[in-house]
Amino acid sequence: MPVLRFGLAANRLHHETYGAALFKWLERSAGGVRELGIQFHTVGRTCDAIERSGLLQNYSGLIRYPYGREGGLMKLVARVTEGRDGSEPFDGAIYLIDPVDPSSIFPEALALKRQCITHGRPFVSTLMGAVEWVEIERIAAGLPADTAVDDLFDFSHQTLALIAHDALKNQMVEFASRHFDLLSRFARRVGTGTTSGRLNELAWSRGWPRSAPWVHAYLSGPLGGDAQIADQVLERRCQRVIFFEDPHVARQHEADIQLLERAVRVVTEHACCVASPAVAYRWADAAARRMGAAA
Known part of the structure; x- marks a missing residue:
């Protein structure tokens, strides 16, 4: 089994206190971490806290x-983009x-997140996402499902x-087409503007009843759709x-995008975000495999 390398910070x-998200x-995940033998390249204070626990x-x-003030987080960014001393680059980053x-x-x-997205590697920033991602890596490695995290996969x-941003809308439709059955397991799907319309057309072409949209459409992102979904996350x-x-492009509604991301992090135990096609496919492939085994 290849060694996984993740940057880690919180x-x-x-x-700061026991009972915080890191702990x-x-x-929930220490057993899976040990099974996989993940290398966590960990910024100073976060490493101190884990050792004390x-x-x-x-x-x-x-x-x-x-420590962060000594450039620890900056070093993680560099390791996402390339390895050191002949090693492979990081496989992703968990930054609570x-x-x-x-x-x-x-x-x-900001650079850590951007480089993870650019290189198609997971950038995990919430407690829910961190617990789930260890399980995703376990399933990808062929290990049996951890029943202790079944709740996360009760879609x-x-x-x-x-x-999806404009340049990636086609990729979103392709992703939804490939994993249509998995995504249809969710109680509800929501989206913004044009993306929702295209996904509904896909669903109707797959036999989904036209009387019930597959994706509930909010406004487009620039008109407030991201903010509407952020409110749903907070609730x-x-x-x-x-x-x-x-x-790779400047976004005219960058503030709304950051608002949505912050909302996800506010409810860190109850929400998570995947930010690139490569990571979404890895998540969906593992989730489908896990559910197939459970069935």
């Missing part, structure tokens, strides 16, 4: 990086973000948001966002 809110994640005691895969911590919008934080009680009426972001 804002102070998520590691809740490890309480004992939740990964004697685990050789916990690798210390400098406090949405009101100013450091969450420092250049290195019949969840709402999924499907959003815990939407648990998942698959947002195909184009990292």
Whole structure:
């Protein structure tokens, strides 16, 4: 089994006291982390907190990086783009973000997310997402499902948001077509503007009844659709966002996009976001495999 390498960091809110998100994640996922042997290249204070907790005691895969003020998060960005000393680049990053911590919008934080999206690697920023992603990697490695996280894969009680920037709308339709049966398991699907219309056309072509839209359409992103979905996330009426972001163009409604992302992080235990086609396919392939095995 190839060694997985992830960057790892958490804002102070998520590691300062026991019971914070970092510890809740490890309480649920430490077993999977050990099974997979994931290397976590971990920024200073986050590493200190994990060591004090004992939740990964004697685990050789916990690798210390400098404190954030000494460039630790900056180093993670570089390792997402290329390896070091002949090693492969990071496979992704888990950065548990406090949405009101100013450091969450420092250049290195924004760059970490952008480089993960650019290179098609997961950027995980919520507790729900971190627990789920360890399970996704377990399933991808051929390990049996962890029944302790079955609740995350009970899509019949969840709402999924499907959003795509203009250059990636075709890829969103292709993704939905390939995983139509899986996405149809959700209790409800929502989306913005044109993307919703195209996804509904796809569903109707697949036999979905025209009297009931497959995707409930909100406004387009620039007119407030992202903000409408953010409100649903905050009300815990939407648990998942698959947002195909184009990292190479300036967005006229960047503030609305950031609002949606912050909303997901506010309810960190109850929502998660996938931000690129490559990661969405990996998630969907593993989720479909897991559900097929359960069936």
